[in-house]
Amino acid sequence: MKHVFWMSVFAALTAVVFGIAAKGTDRQRLIYGLKVFGEFLGIALLLGWILYFIPFR
Amino acid sequence: MVARRIEKEQKIETPRAAWLIGLAAWAIPGAGHFIQRRWLRGALAGGAVWIMFLTGLWLGGHLYAVSGGQQGLGALLQLLPMIANVGSGLLYVFCWIANIGFAEHAQILTYEYGNTFLLVAGLLNYLVTLDAFDIAAGRKR
Numbered sequence: 001m002k003h004v005f006w007m008s009v010f011a012a013l014t015a016v017v018f019g020i021a022a023k024g025t026d027r028q029r030l031i032y033g034l035k036v037f038g039e040f041l042g043i044a045l046l047l048g049w050i051l052y053f054i055p056f057r
Numbered sequence: 058m059v060a061r062r063i064e065k066e067q068k069i070e071t072p073r074a075a076w077l078i079g080l081a082a083w084a085i086p087g088a089g090h091f092i093q094r095r096w097l098r099g100a101l102a103g104g105a106v107w108i109m110f111l112t113g114l115w116l117g118g119h120l121y122a123v124s125g126g127q128q129g130l131g132a133l134l135q136l137l138p139m140i141a142n143v144g145s146g147l148l149y150v151f152c153w154i155a156n157i158g159f160a161e162h163a164q165i166l167t168y169e170y171g172n173t174f175l176l177v178a179g180l181l182n183y184l185v186t187l188d189a190f191d192i193a194a195g196r197k198r
Contacts, residue, residue, distance in 0.1 A: 006170045009112065010177070013105040017181040020102045021188045023197065 011040035075193035089189025118171020144179030
């Protein structure tokens with residue numbers, strides 16, 4: 001859970017800056033920031049499950 | 058028509074203040090927006106960079122620096138992450154002077170997280186700096 005927590009913190013802080021640096025209205029930038037946050041988490045979880053099934057040893 | 062537009066855009070000079078604001082934004086994360094009275098933007102963007110940097114240090118990450126002992130590829134491998142770290146501005150300079158965060162603590166479980174946080178804090182501050190510069194130059198609202 002510790003990893004998921006720090007990953008979420010990372011995604012949230014990065015999404016805030018991405019949302020601020022984006023162009024558009026406040027609403028568009030808010031939506032963009034939320035999208036970035038969701039994408040970070042979604043892709044990380046997806047990759048996590050893919051790696052789970054790959055036998056490395 | 059496109060050529061005329063490009064020519065017109067090239068003639069627009071960047072105000073000198075924009076460069077100073079860019080420098081302030083790099084030096085102290087969030088300062089570039091605060092100077093321009095963009096309080097919320099400055100607090101959010103600067104706060105995110107500050108939190109990320111301090112969390113990175115707290116998690117046991119380490120800052121990169123090119124020392125005289127490294128040459129060739131070794132120095133190059135240190136240079137790229139150092140450029141990312143330097144993006145944190147005076148936070149990096151302060152740590153460098155006080156020798157904080159330059160020691161490696163690979164045995165700590167969150168060491169890699171700390172490294173990533175520190176690297177990305179610098180890179181995000183470059184983005185925040187560019188945003189503040191664009192606002193000062195009138196290219197962005």
